[in-house]
Amino acid sequence: MRKVQMVTDRELEILKILWALGKASVREVQDELNKLPDTVDNPVAYSTVQTLLNIMEDKKGLVRHVVEGRTFIYIPKKSSDRTIRELTKRFVDRVFDGAIDRMMVALLDTKPPSAAEFDRLRAMIDEAQKQADERADEPVGSKLEVD
Template identity: 35%
Template structure:
């Protein structure tokens, strides 16, 4: 499932809270969006994307995620890997860290994660 940048912003607000009303999402966003815009985006995420579930609580609807941030990021990275790097995890990873300043701490953590993967396979 590929989400738009706006959809990701809204999902981040819901993921962070666990559940959220339209107003709570509006309040959590870094940029001002109209209440009606947020409400429309939440409905799209519920009905079209099936990423949220809506439950009526009192007079308000409360939204809760049906997919995790990890599921969405995994799918997106798999698409990037396949579309830009011919399915190569190595090429994707080298591209991710190639142009960045990588700290010694980051390198240690990456080595530890790779060692863990080696032990699991």
């Protein structure tokens, strides 16, 4: 069987809306979707959104729903951070065979940052390293379980 995409393009758009709103009905998702620049000329039908949300719930477990009155309210099951981290990992594996540094190079190549952005980048790296160090310090007696 073919490889099933964890999150497809349309599904990601819907997830972004759910992350922004916290939760939403089919109608609300449809409205938000049709505000997007790509869809203003090409509105998406109600039943389309409905079908997508069904699939995202039943087949992929990306969302769940609660019933509120007579309408379904959909809620994302995974956080934006976690989902995006997983998507990023898949991409790095697929394109760069997991080599994060090569991905960095491509990223810096994509749009050369300004001087200020370079500084912010360095700050980000310092911060990431500081956190990595903290994580590496404490485990004196808890080193037994390595995840």
